[in-house]
Amino acid sequence: MKSLEEFAKLKRQLIVENEFLLKDFQDLEPSSNSVFILGTLDYCRIALKKENLDDIVKKGHLFSVMEGYIGKYDALQELLKENPETLVGLRLEQFKEDFEQVQNICSEYGVLSALYDENLDLSELLLEE
Amino acid sequence: MSCYGNFNKILYDTNSIIYYCFNHTEKLGGNIVHFRVIEFTNKSINFTQYLINNNVRIETIIQVINEILDKGVAKIVEEYCNDGQTKDLIGISRSREIPRAIKLRLVKKTEDKINELRKKSWFSVINYSQNREAIGAIKDFYRSLESTVKMIAHMRIKNKSVPWPSSVDMMLLAYSKENGVPILTNDTDFTNFKEELQTAALCFGIIELSETSMIRR
Numbered sequence: 001m002k003s004l005e006e007f008a009k010l011k012r013q014l015i016v017e018n019e020f021l022l023k024d025f026q027d028l029e030p031s032s033n034s035v036f037i038l039g040t041l042d043y044c045r046i047a048l049k050k051e052n053l054d055d056i057v058k059k060g061h062l063f064s065v066m067e068g069y070i071g072k073y074d075a076l077q078e079l080l081k082e083n084p085e086t087l088v089g090l091r092l093e094q095f096k097e098d099f100e101q102v103q104n105i106c107s108e109y110g111v112l113s114a115l116y117d118e119n120l121d122l123s124e125l126l127l128e129e
Numbered sequence: 130m131s132c133y134g135n136f137n138k139i140l141y142d143t144n145s146i147i148y149y150c151f152n153h154t155e156k157l158g159g160n161i162v163h164f165r166v167i168e169f170t171n172k173s174i175n176f177t178q179y180l181i182n183n184n185v186r187i188e189t190i191i192q193v194i195n196e197i198l199d200k201g202v203a204k205i206v207e208e209y210c211n212d213g214q215t216k217d218l219i220g221i222s223r224s225r226e227i228p229r230a231i232k233l234r235l236v237k238k239t240e241d242k243i244n245e246l247r248k249k250s251w252f253s254v255i256n257y258s259q260n261r262e263a264i265g266a267i268k269d270f271y272r273s274l275e276s277t278v279k280m281i282a283h284m285r286i287k288n289k290s291v292p293w294p295s296s297v298d299m300m301l302l303a304y305s306k307e308n309g310v311p312i313l314t315n316d317t318d319f320t321n322f323k324e325e326l327q328t329a330a331l332c333f334g335i336i337e338l339s340e341t342s343m344i345r346r
Contacts, residue, residue, distance in 0.1 A: 022229075030203040032236065039233020046230060088199050115234055121156040125230045126221065 001056060010063055011048060014070060018045050021073050028080070031088045037073070039115070040099045044070060046125055047102075047112040058109050069095075069102050136334070138186045140305055142298070142314040143193050143201045145338055148173040150242035151205060153235065162218055164235060166209060169315060169338060176313070176341040181251050190257040190304055192297045194247070202239045206232050255304070259296075263303035267331050268293045274322070283321050294318035305332040315339055 002010070022041050028034035044066055053059040072095060080087055103114040113120045141149075148169040155162050165171070180187060209215055210227040219227060246252055271293035274280040280292050293299065298318055305312050311334035312319065319326065323335045 029200075030207040031200045032198060032203050032240070035203045035206065035229070035233050035236045038229040039236070040230075042229035043233070046228070115230055116237060119156070120234070121158065122162075122219065122231055122234075123156075123158045125228045125234075126219070127228075 001060060004056070007056065007059055007063065010067070011051065014063065014066055015045065015048050018048065018070050021070065021077065024077060025080070028084060028087060033087050033090055033092055036092060036095070037076075040095070040102070041070070041073070043099075043106075043112070043115050043125075044102065046127060047106045049127060051111050053109060053111065055109075062105055062109055062111065065102055065105050069098050072098065136309070136311055137184070138188055138308075138310045139180060139336070140301060140310045140312045141187055141189045141193070142301055142312055142316055142319070143197055144169070144205070144315055145173055145313045146189060146193065146197060146243065146246070147201055147205050147239065148338070149177055150239050150246060151202075151209075151235075152242075153238050157219065164209075164215075164218075166205070167214075172338055172341050176338070179341075186253060187251055188253045188255055188310060190255050190297075190300060192257065192259075192300055194243075194254055196295075196297050197243060198240060202236050202243070206235045206239065210235070257300060257304050259300050260303050260307065263306065264296070264299050267299045267302050270326070270329055270331055271322075274325070279321065283317065287317065302326065302332045305334070306330065309333050311336050313338055313341075 018041055022038065022045065025034065025037055025041070028037070048066065051059070051062065053062065103112075103116065106112045107114040107117065113124055115125075148166055151164070151166055152170050152174065153164040155164060177187065210232050213223045216223050216225065216227060219231070221227065247254055271280075275292045284290075284292060294302075294316070295318075298316065301312055302319075304310070312332060313336050314320065315338040319332075319335050320337050320339075323337070326332050327334060
């Protein structure tokens with residue numbers, strides 16, 4: 001199990017990687033898929049910034065799932081760099097399934113309500129600048 | 130039968146469907162806020178109810194649904210979230226961007242409503258195969274207007290490089306003509322040339338969403 005310092009370092013890495021992806025994808029033409037990519041990465045960014053778990057088992061689990069989800073975008077990033085127009089036709093089912101897991105864990109551990117939860121209060125998604 | 134003419138079916142374009150479904154209630158800081166496109170959501174909901182009450186069936190073509198789910202909802206939500214009034218509603222500075230997670234939530238909720246709409250008994254999605262000859266005639270019609278003052282201004286405002294509408298919009302016109310169904314729309318590719326399109330018999334009719342508030346309910 002990682003130490004709290006190692007977790008803090010991993011969290012910083014995930015935030016930086018996530019923000020890099022958000023910047024890289026920000027100019028994609030609006031489509032259902034681009035909104036999904038940017039919206040779910042933004043949700044991860046907010047969750048990571050809000051995360052303050054004391055339980056290192058839960059912390060380790062959450063970061064592992066986040067790392068897996070954010071890491072999935074490496075291949076997509078390469079593809080879209082060459083052919084951004086292919087995005088509209090892409091089926092992102094696997095990403096959607098994995099994001100379900102991300103939001104379920106965030107909700108279960110009390111980090112952030114699930115994005116698609118009917119009872120979500122939007123103020124949870126508004127971070128101070 | 131309706132006060133807009135003698136028809137028992139009507140064809141919805143992309144935005145008419147999106148506006149109908151873009152109507153959401155959310156919690157924000159413990160309060161309730163409503164998200165809808167102020168000029169059009171109520172018009173689309175009221176007119177749709179009027180049509181249902183008058184036994185007018187509502188149709189669209191599958192290409193419209195595909196366009197909505199691929200890009201249409203995302204574009205409307207993006208425009209809506211860039212509007213200063215929406216930022217005021219959420220309570221963030223106009224210089225800030227609405228979080229992309231909120232945009233995704235609005236897109237998902239709208240898509241869910243569109244999928245619910247598809248199950249309604251009064252709504253049909255038609256598997257339409259485009260009529261190339263009709264599409265060619267529509268394209269020729271718009272091309273013939275290319276040098277007119279009206280079209281030059283229209284293209285400049287819409288920042289378009291060609292005078293004709295999208296392929297999905299041309300299919301809507303062709304379907305309207307072939308099946309005797311008027312189109313409900315607020316798309317200026319249609320409404321700016323409504324008289325000309327009807328005179329040239331390139332569609333059955335055009336009903337402007339913005340004018341539907343005149344209905345007798």
